[in-house]
Amino acid sequence: MTAEPPPTTVPSGIPALEATTPTPRAELPELLIITGMSGAGRTRAAAVLEDLDWYVVDNLPARLLPEVVGMMTRSAGGVQRLAAVVDVRGRELFGDLAEVVDTLRTAGIAYRILFLDASDQVLVQRFEAVRRPHPLQGEGRILDGIAAEREIMHSVRERADVVIDTSDLNVHDLARAVRLAVVGGDEDALRINVLSFGFKYGIPLDADHVADVRFLANPYWVTELRHLTGKDEPVRDYVLGLDGARVFVDRYAFALEPVLSGYVEEDKRYATIAVGCTGGKHRSVALSEALAAVLRERGHRVVVSHRDLGRE
Structure with missing residues:
Protein backbone atom coordinates (compact mmCIF):
# COMPACT_ATOMS: atom_id res chain seq x y z
CA MET A 1 0.00 0.00 0.00
CA THR A 2 1.35 3.40 -0.93
CA ALA A 3 1.83 5.67 2.04
CA GLU A 4 -0.06 8.93 2.05
CA PRO A 5 2.23 11.97 1.69
CA PRO A 6 2.60 13.94 4.92
CA PRO A 7 0.52 17.10 5.12
CA THR A 8 2.22 20.44 4.52
CA THR A 9 2.87 22.17 7.82
CA VAL A 10 2.74 25.91 8.27
CA PRO A 11 3.85 28.09 11.18
CA SER A 12 1.37 28.38 14.03
CA GLY A 13 -1.22 31.10 13.53
CA ILE A 14 -0.61 31.38 9.77
CA PRO A 15 -3.47 30.20 7.52
CA ALA A 16 -2.54 27.52 5.00
CA LEU A 17 -3.15 28.09 1.32
CA GLU A 18 -6.09 26.00 0.16
CA ALA A 19 -5.06 22.83 -1.65
CA THR A 20 -6.25 23.10 -5.24
CA THR A 21 -5.32 21.87 -8.69
CA PRO A 22 -1.92 23.39 -9.56
CA THR A 23 -2.27 26.68 -11.39
CA PRO A 24 -0.29 27.09 -14.63
CA ARG A 25 2.78 29.22 -14.00
CA ASP A 188 9.17 53.14 -17.96
CA ALA A 189 7.89 54.92 -21.07
CA LEU A 190 5.47 57.82 -20.97
CA ARG A 191 1.88 56.84 -21.69
CA ILE A 192 0.24 59.26 -24.11
CA ASN A 193 -3.48 59.65 -24.67
CA VAL A 194 -4.41 61.57 -27.81
CA LEU A 195 -7.95 62.77 -27.20
CA SER A 196 -10.28 64.31 -29.77
CA PHE A 197 -13.04 66.64 -28.56
CA GLY A 198 -15.50 69.31 -29.63
CA PHE A 199 -14.99 72.87 -28.40
CA LYS A 200 -18.74 73.38 -28.13
CA TYR A 201 -18.77 70.75 -25.36
CA GLY A 202 -15.85 72.29 -23.48
CA ILE A 203 -12.10 71.72 -23.28
CA PRO A 204 -11.10 68.48 -21.49
CA LEU A 205 -10.15 69.27 -17.90
CA ASP A 206 -7.25 66.80 -17.87
CA ALA A 207 -5.61 68.00 -21.09
CA ASP A 208 -1.88 68.76 -20.84
CA HIS A 209 -1.85 70.28 -24.34
CA VAL A 210 -4.70 71.51 -26.51
CA ALA A 211 -4.51 71.83 -30.30
CA ASP A 212 -7.22 73.74 -32.19
CA VAL A 213 -7.78 72.33 -35.69
CA ARG A 214 -10.69 74.56 -36.62
CA PHE A 215 -8.35 76.30 -39.08
CA LEU A 216 -9.18 73.50 -41.52
CA ALA A 217 -12.33 73.37 -43.67
CA ASN A 218 -15.17 71.58 -41.91
CA PRO A 219 -16.37 68.32 -43.57
CA TYR A 220 -19.73 68.90 -41.92
CA TRP A 221 -20.58 71.25 -44.75
CA VAL A 222 -19.90 68.55 -47.34
CA THR A 223 -23.24 66.76 -47.73
CA GLU A 224 -21.86 63.31 -48.45
CA LEU A 225 -19.48 63.52 -45.44
CA ARG A 226 -21.78 65.05 -42.84
CA HIS A 227 -23.17 61.75 -41.55
CA LEU A 228 -19.71 60.15 -41.35
CA THR A 229 -16.90 60.61 -38.79
CA GLY A 230 -13.17 61.13 -38.87
CA LYS A 231 -12.71 57.38 -38.47
CA ASP A 232 -14.33 56.79 -41.86
CA GLU A 233 -11.99 56.71 -44.83
CA PRO A 234 -13.75 59.38 -46.94
CA VAL A 235 -13.59 61.93 -44.09
CA ARG A 236 -10.03 60.96 -43.17
CA ASP A 237 -8.87 61.38 -46.76
CA TYR A 238 -10.71 64.67 -47.09
CA VAL A 239 -9.26 66.16 -43.88
CA LEU A 240 -5.69 64.96 -44.40
CA GLY A 241 -5.85 66.15 -47.99
CA LEU A 242 -6.55 69.74 -46.95
CA ASP A 243 -3.74 72.26 -47.26
CA GLY A 244 -1.75 72.36 -44.05
CA ALA A 245 -3.22 69.22 -42.44
CA ARG A 246 -0.25 66.90 -42.92
CA VAL A 247 2.19 69.69 -42.16
CA PHE A 248 0.35 70.40 -38.92
CA VAL A 249 0.49 66.77 -37.80
CA ASP A 250 4.20 66.35 -38.56
CA ARG A 251 5.30 69.66 -37.04
CA TYR A 252 3.10 69.30 -33.98
CA ALA A 253 4.55 65.85 -33.30
CA PHE A 254 8.05 67.27 -33.72
CA ALA A 255 7.27 70.18 -31.38
CA LEU A 256 6.01 67.78 -28.72
CA GLU A 257 9.26 65.77 -28.58
CA PRO A 258 11.17 67.97 -26.07
CA VAL A 259 8.01 68.27 -23.98
CA LEU A 260 7.48 64.52 -23.81
CA SER A 261 11.15 63.93 -23.04
CA GLY A 262 10.90 66.49 -20.25
CA TYR A 263 7.89 64.73 -18.80
CA VAL A 264 9.89 61.51 -18.55
CA GLU A 265 12.76 63.31 -16.82
CA GLU A 266 10.33 64.87 -14.34
CA ASP A 267 8.73 61.48 -13.66
CA LYS A 268 5.40 62.33 -15.28
CA ARG A 269 3.95 59.02 -16.43
CA TYR A 270 0.85 60.14 -18.36
CA ALA A 271 0.16 62.93 -20.83
CA THR A 272 -3.07 63.89 -22.58
CA ILE A 273 -2.82 65.66 -25.92
CA ALA A 274 -6.25 67.06 -26.79
CA VAL A 275 -7.15 67.88 -30.38
CA GLY A 276 -10.32 69.89 -30.85
CA CYS A 277 -12.64 70.97 -33.62
CA THR A 278 -16.16 72.38 -33.42
CA GLY A 279 -18.15 69.23 -32.67
CA GLY A 280 -15.49 66.59 -32.13
CA LYS A 281 -16.74 64.40 -34.95
CA HIS A 282 -14.71 65.01 -38.12
CA ARG A 283 -11.47 67.03 -38.13
CA SER A 284 -10.32 66.38 -34.56
CA VAL A 285 -10.99 62.64 -34.89
CA ALA A 286 -9.07 62.26 -38.16
CA LEU A 287 -6.13 64.34 -36.98
CA SER A 288 -5.98 62.61 -33.57
CA GLU A 289 -5.61 59.27 -35.31
CA ALA A 290 -2.94 60.69 -37.63
CA LEU A 291 -1.03 62.32 -34.77
CA ALA A 292 -1.10 59.11 -32.75
CA ALA A 293 0.30 57.18 -35.71
CA VAL A 294 3.22 59.60 -36.06
CA LEU A 295 3.96 59.49 -32.32
CA ARG A 296 3.96 55.68 -32.41
CA GLU A 297 6.42 55.78 -35.30
CA ARG A 298 8.65 57.86 -33.03
CA GLY A 299 8.59 55.09 -30.41
CA HIS A 300 5.95 56.40 -28.01
CA ARG A 301 3.21 54.41 -26.29
CA VAL A 302 -0.03 55.96 -27.48
CA VAL A 303 -3.74 55.32 -27.14
CA VAL A 304 -6.43 57.30 -28.92
CA SER A 305 -9.86 58.18 -27.54
CA HIS A 306 -12.68 60.30 -28.92
CA ARG A 307 -14.61 62.04 -26.19
CA ASP A 308 -17.46 63.52 -28.21
CA LEU A 309 -17.85 61.02 -30.99
CA GLY A 310 -21.49 59.95 -31.11
CA ARG A 311 -22.91 63.15 -29.65
CA GLU A 312 -25.63 64.82 -31.64
Whole structure:
Protein backbone atom coordinates (compact mmCIF):
# COMPACT_ATOMS: atom_id res chain seq x y z
CA MET A 1 0.00 0.00 0.00
CA THR A 2 1.35 3.40 -0.93
CA ALA A 3 1.83 5.67 2.04
CA GLU A 4 -0.06 8.93 2.05
CA PRO A 5 2.23 11.97 1.69
CA PRO A 6 2.60 13.94 4.92
CA PRO A 7 0.52 17.10 5.12
CA THR A 8 2.22 20.44 4.52
CA THR A 9 2.87 22.17 7.82
CA VAL A 10 2.74 25.91 8.27
CA PRO A 11 3.85 28.09 11.18
CA SER A 12 1.37 28.38 14.03
CA GLY A 13 -1.22 31.10 13.53
CA ILE A 14 -0.61 31.38 9.77
CA PRO A 15 -3.47 30.20 7.52
CA ALA A 16 -2.54 27.52 5.00
CA LEU A 17 -3.15 28.09 1.32
CA GLU A 18 -6.09 26.00 0.16
CA ALA A 19 -5.06 22.83 -1.65
CA THR A 20 -6.25 23.10 -5.24
CA THR A 21 -5.32 21.87 -8.69
CA PRO A 22 -1.92 23.39 -9.56
CA THR A 23 -2.27 26.68 -11.39
CA PRO A 24 -0.29 27.09 -14.63
CA ARG A 25 2.78 29.22 -14.00
CA ALA A 26 1.72 31.92 -16.46
CA GLU A 27 -1.60 32.34 -14.59
CA LEU A 28 -0.12 32.63 -11.11
CA PRO A 29 -0.33 36.06 -9.51
CA GLU A 30 2.80 38.10 -9.07
CA LEU A 31 3.53 39.16 -5.51
CA LEU A 32 5.90 41.94 -4.50
CA ILE A 33 6.59 42.51 -0.81
CA ILE A 34 7.67 46.09 -0.16
CA THR A 35 9.45 46.56 3.13
CA GLY A 36 12.43 48.35 4.62
CA MET A 37 13.32 51.14 6.97
CA SER A 38 10.73 53.67 8.04
CA GLY A 39 11.38 56.91 6.17
CA ALA A 40 13.24 55.18 3.32
CA GLY A 41 10.47 55.67 0.75
CA ARG A 42 7.98 52.82 1.05
CA THR A 43 5.00 55.11 0.44
CA ARG A 44 6.54 56.52 -2.73
CA ALA A 45 7.43 53.04 -3.97
CA ALA A 46 3.84 51.90 -3.39
CA ALA A 47 2.52 54.88 -5.38
CA VAL A 48 4.82 54.01 -8.29
CA LEU A 49 3.47 50.46 -8.35
CA GLU A 50 -0.11 51.75 -8.30
CA ASP A 51 0.68 53.87 -11.35
CA LEU A 52 1.87 50.69 -13.06
CA ASP A 53 -1.50 49.00 -12.37
CA TRP A 54 -0.42 46.89 -9.42
CA TYR A 55 -2.94 46.35 -6.64
CA VAL A 56 -1.30 47.79 -3.53
CA VAL A 57 -2.14 46.87 0.06
CA ASP A 58 -0.51 49.05 2.71
CA ASN A 59 0.44 47.98 6.24
CA LEU A 60 -0.68 44.39 5.70
CA PRO A 61 0.14 42.05 8.61
CA ALA A 62 2.57 39.45 7.32
CA ARG A 63 0.47 36.50 8.43
CA LEU A 64 -2.39 37.64 6.16
CA LEU A 65 -0.27 37.42 3.00
CA PRO A 66 -1.10 33.75 2.27
CA GLU A 67 -4.80 34.50 2.72
CA VAL A 68 -4.71 37.42 0.28
CA VAL A 69 -2.65 35.49 -2.26
CA GLY A 70 -5.01 32.54 -1.94
CA MET A 71 -7.93 34.81 -2.81
CA MET A 72 -6.02 36.01 -5.87
CA THR A 73 -5.37 32.50 -7.16
CA ARG A 74 -9.05 31.57 -6.79
CA SER A 75 -10.32 34.74 -8.45
CA ALA A 76 -10.92 34.32 -12.18
CA GLY A 77 -9.86 37.48 -13.98
CA GLY A 78 -9.01 39.13 -10.68
CA VAL A 79 -5.88 40.82 -9.37
CA GLN A 80 -2.74 39.37 -10.92
CA ARG A 81 -0.11 41.76 -9.55
CA LEU A 82 -0.17 42.47 -5.82
CA ALA A 83 2.24 44.75 -3.99
CA ALA A 84 2.03 44.40 -0.21
CA VAL A 85 3.67 46.96 2.08
CA VAL A 86 4.80 45.13 5.23
CA ASP A 87 6.61 47.07 7.92
CA VAL A 88 7.14 47.52 11.64
CA ARG A 89 4.05 49.65 12.15
CA GLY A 90 2.46 46.28 12.93
CA ARG A 91 5.57 45.18 14.83
CA GLU A 92 3.73 42.56 16.91
CA LEU A 93 2.95 40.71 13.66
CA PHE A 94 6.05 41.62 11.66
CA GLY A 95 8.08 38.77 13.10
CA ASP A 96 5.98 36.32 11.09
CA LEU A 97 7.31 37.60 7.76
CA ALA A 98 10.25 35.20 7.46
CA GLU A 99 8.02 32.20 8.18
CA VAL A 100 5.30 33.48 5.86
CA VAL A 101 7.58 33.80 2.84
CA ASP A 102 8.75 30.23 3.44
CA THR A 103 5.10 29.17 3.36
CA LEU A 104 4.56 31.00 0.09
CA ARG A 105 7.60 29.35 -1.45
CA THR A 106 6.37 25.91 -0.39
CA ALA A 107 2.98 26.67 -1.98
CA GLY A 108 4.67 27.58 -5.27
CA ILE A 109 3.75 31.27 -5.10
CA ALA A 110 6.30 33.47 -6.87
CA TYR A 111 7.26 36.51 -4.85
CA ARG A 112 9.97 39.11 -4.62
CA ILE A 113 11.05 41.28 -1.72
CA LEU A 114 11.92 44.93 -2.36
CA PHE A 115 13.81 46.43 0.57
CA LEU A 116 14.23 50.20 0.87
CA ASP A 117 17.04 51.52 3.01
CA ALA A 118 18.84 54.78 3.81
CA SER A 119 21.62 55.94 6.09
CA ASP A 120 20.84 56.75 9.72
CA GLN A 121 21.71 60.41 9.13
CA VAL A 122 19.29 60.73 6.23
CA LEU A 123 16.52 58.92 8.10
CA VAL A 124 16.92 61.27 11.07
CA GLN A 125 16.75 64.29 8.77
CA ARG A 126 13.59 62.99 7.13
CA PHE A 127 11.82 62.34 10.42
CA GLU A 128 12.83 65.75 11.71
CA ALA A 129 11.62 67.41 8.49
CA VAL A 130 8.11 65.97 8.88
CA ARG A 131 8.18 66.38 12.69
CA ARG A 132 7.00 62.87 13.36
CA PRO A 133 8.44 60.26 15.75
CA HIS A 134 9.93 56.99 14.57
CA PRO A 135 7.40 54.15 15.12
CA LEU A 136 9.85 52.32 17.43
CA GLN A 137 11.20 55.41 19.16
CA GLY A 138 9.08 55.19 22.30
CA GLU A 139 10.41 57.57 24.93
CA GLY A 140 13.87 57.60 23.38
CA ARG A 141 15.44 59.41 20.44
CA ILE A 142 14.85 58.93 16.73
CA LEU A 143 18.20 57.14 16.52
CA ASP A 144 17.03 54.67 19.15
CA GLY A 145 14.03 53.80 17.01
CA ILE A 146 16.17 53.42 13.90
CA ALA A 147 18.59 51.12 15.71
CA ALA A 148 15.73 48.94 16.99
CA GLU A 149 14.23 48.75 13.51
CA ARG A 150 17.54 47.78 11.89
CA GLU A 151 17.84 44.88 14.29
CA ILE A 152 14.33 43.65 13.46
CA MET A 153 14.83 44.16 9.72
CA HIS A 154 18.24 42.51 9.44
CA SER A 155 17.02 39.02 8.51
CA VAL A 156 14.46 40.38 6.04
CA ARG A 157 17.09 42.53 4.35
CA GLU A 158 19.23 39.44 3.90
CA ARG A 159 16.34 37.74 2.07
CA ALA A 160 15.56 40.72 -0.19
CA ASP A 161 15.72 40.28 -3.95
CA VAL A 162 16.33 43.99 -4.48
CA VAL A 163 17.74 46.56 -2.05
CA ILE A 164 17.49 50.24 -2.96
CA ASP A 165 19.47 52.77 -0.94
CA THR A 166 17.45 55.99 -1.14
CA SER A 167 19.90 58.17 0.79
CA ASP A 168 20.89 60.22 -2.27
CA LEU A 169 17.68 59.84 -4.29
CA ASN A 170 14.99 62.45 -4.79
CA VAL A 171 11.39 61.32 -5.35
CA HIS A 172 11.86 61.14 -9.14
CA ASP A 173 15.09 59.15 -8.86
CA LEU A 174 13.41 56.75 -6.44
CA ALA A 175 10.47 56.24 -8.79
CA ARG A 176 12.82 55.42 -11.66
CA ALA A 177 14.81 53.01 -9.49
CA VAL A 178 11.65 51.19 -8.38
CA ARG A 179 10.34 50.87 -11.93
CA LEU A 180 13.68 49.59 -13.18
CA ALA A 181 13.98 47.08 -10.34
CA VAL A 182 10.43 45.79 -10.55
CA VAL A 183 9.36 45.91 -14.18
CA GLY A 184 12.51 46.81 -16.11
CA GLY A 185 12.56 49.43 -18.83
CA ASP A 186 9.47 48.34 -20.79
CA GLU A 187 6.98 50.12 -18.55
CA ASP A 188 9.17 53.14 -17.96
CA ALA A 189 7.89 54.92 -21.07
CA LEU A 190 5.47 57.82 -20.97
CA ARG A 191 1.88 56.84 -21.69
CA ILE A 192 0.24 59.26 -24.11
CA ASN A 193 -3.48 59.65 -24.67
CA VAL A 194 -4.41 61.57 -27.81
CA LEU A 195 -7.95 62.77 -27.20
CA SER A 196 -10.28 64.31 -29.77
CA PHE A 197 -13.04 66.64 -28.56
CA GLY A 198 -15.50 69.31 -29.63
CA PHE A 199 -14.99 72.87 -28.40
CA LYS A 200 -18.74 73.38 -28.13
CA TYR A 201 -18.77 70.75 -25.36
CA GLY A 202 -15.85 72.29 -23.48
CA ILE A 203 -12.10 71.72 -23.28
CA PRO A 204 -11.10 68.48 -21.49
CA LEU A 205 -10.15 69.27 -17.90
CA ASP A 206 -7.25 66.80 -17.87
CA ALA A 207 -5.61 68.00 -21.09
CA ASP A 208 -1.88 68.76 -20.84
CA HIS A 209 -1.85 70.28 -24.34
CA VAL A 210 -4.70 71.51 -26.51
CA ALA A 211 -4.51 71.83 -30.30
CA ASP A 212 -7.22 73.74 -32.19
CA VAL A 213 -7.78 72.33 -35.69
CA ARG A 214 -10.69 74.56 -36.62
CA PHE A 215 -8.35 76.30 -39.08
CA LEU A 216 -9.18 73.50 -41.52
CA ALA A 217 -12.33 73.37 -43.67
CA ASN A 218 -15.17 71.58 -41.91
CA PRO A 219 -16.37 68.32 -43.57
CA TYR A 220 -19.73 68.90 -41.92
CA TRP A 221 -20.58 71.25 -44.75
CA VAL A 222 -19.90 68.55 -47.34
CA THR A 223 -23.24 66.76 -47.73
CA GLU A 224 -21.86 63.31 -48.45
CA LEU A 225 -19.48 63.52 -45.44
CA ARG A 226 -21.78 65.05 -42.84
CA HIS A 227 -23.17 61.75 -41.55
CA LEU A 228 -19.71 60.15 -41.35
CA THR A 229 -16.90 60.61 -38.79
CA GLY A 230 -13.17 61.13 -38.87
CA LYS A 231 -12.71 57.38 -38.47
CA ASP A 232 -14.33 56.79 -41.86
CA GLU A 233 -11.99 56.71 -44.83
CA PRO A 234 -13.75 59.38 -46.94
CA VAL A 235 -13.59 61.93 -44.09
CA ARG A 236 -10.03 60.96 -43.17
CA ASP A 237 -8.87 61.38 -46.76
CA TYR A 238 -10.71 64.67 -47.09
CA VAL A 239 -9.26 66.16 -43.88
CA LEU A 240 -5.69 64.96 -44.40
CA GLY A 241 -5.85 66.15 -47.99
CA LEU A 242 -6.55 69.74 -46.95
CA ASP A 243 -3.74 72.26 -47.26
CA GLY A 244 -1.75 72.36 -44.05
CA ALA A 245 -3.22 69.22 -42.44
CA ARG A 246 -0.25 66.90 -42.92
CA VAL A 247 2.19 69.69 -42.16
CA PHE A 248 0.35 70.40 -38.92
CA VAL A 249 0.49 66.77 -37.80
CA ASP A 250 4.20 66.35 -38.56
CA ARG A 251 5.30 69.66 -37.04
CA TYR A 252 3.10 69.30 -33.98
CA ALA A 253 4.55 65.85 -33.30
CA PHE A 254 8.05 67.27 -33.72
CA ALA A 255 7.27 70.18 -31.38
CA LEU A 256 6.01 67.78 -28.72
CA GLU A 257 9.26 65.77 -28.58
CA PRO A 258 11.17 67.97 -26.07
CA VAL A 259 8.01 68.27 -23.98
CA LEU A 260 7.48 64.52 -23.81
CA SER A 261 11.15 63.93 -23.04
CA GLY A 262 10.90 66.49 -20.25
CA TYR A 263 7.89 64.73 -18.80
CA VAL A 264 9.89 61.51 -18.55
CA GLU A 265 12.76 63.31 -16.82
CA GLU A 266 10.33 64.87 -14.34
CA ASP A 267 8.73 61.48 -13.66
CA LYS A 268 5.40 62.33 -15.28
CA ARG A 269 3.95 59.02 -16.43
CA TYR A 270 0.85 60.14 -18.36
CA ALA A 271 0.16 62.93 -20.83
CA THR A 272 -3.07 63.89 -22.58
CA ILE A 273 -2.82 65.66 -25.92
CA ALA A 274 -6.25 67.06 -26.79
CA VAL A 275 -7.15 67.88 -30.38
CA GLY A 276 -10.32 69.89 -30.85
CA CYS A 277 -12.64 70.97 -33.62
CA THR A 278 -16.16 72.38 -33.42
CA GLY A 279 -18.15 69.23 -32.67
CA GLY A 280 -15.49 66.59 -32.13
CA LYS A 281 -16.74 64.40 -34.95
CA HIS A 282 -14.71 65.01 -38.12
CA ARG A 283 -11.47 67.03 -38.13
CA SER A 284 -10.32 66.38 -34.56
CA VAL A 285 -10.99 62.64 -34.89
CA ALA A 286 -9.07 62.26 -38.16
CA LEU A 287 -6.13 64.34 -36.98
CA SER A 288 -5.98 62.61 -33.57
CA GLU A 289 -5.61 59.27 -35.31
CA ALA A 290 -2.94 60.69 -37.63
CA LEU A 291 -1.03 62.32 -34.77
CA ALA A 292 -1.10 59.11 -32.75
CA ALA A 293 0.30 57.18 -35.71
CA VAL A 294 3.22 59.60 -36.06
CA LEU A 295 3.96 59.49 -32.32
CA ARG A 296 3.96 55.68 -32.41
CA GLU A 297 6.42 55.78 -35.30
CA ARG A 298 8.65 57.86 -33.03
CA GLY A 299 8.59 55.09 -30.41
CA HIS A 300 5.95 56.40 -28.01
CA ARG A 301 3.21 54.41 -26.29
CA VAL A 302 -0.03 55.96 -27.48
CA VAL A 303 -3.74 55.32 -27.14
CA VAL A 304 -6.43 57.30 -28.92
CA SER A 305 -9.86 58.18 -27.54
CA HIS A 306 -12.68 60.30 -28.92
CA ARG A 307 -14.61 62.04 -26.19
CA ASP A 308 -17.46 63.52 -28.21
CA LEU A 309 -17.85 61.02 -30.99
CA GLY A 310 -21.49 59.95 -31.11
CA ARG A 311 -22.91 63.15 -29.65
CA GLU A 312 -25.63 64.82 -31.64
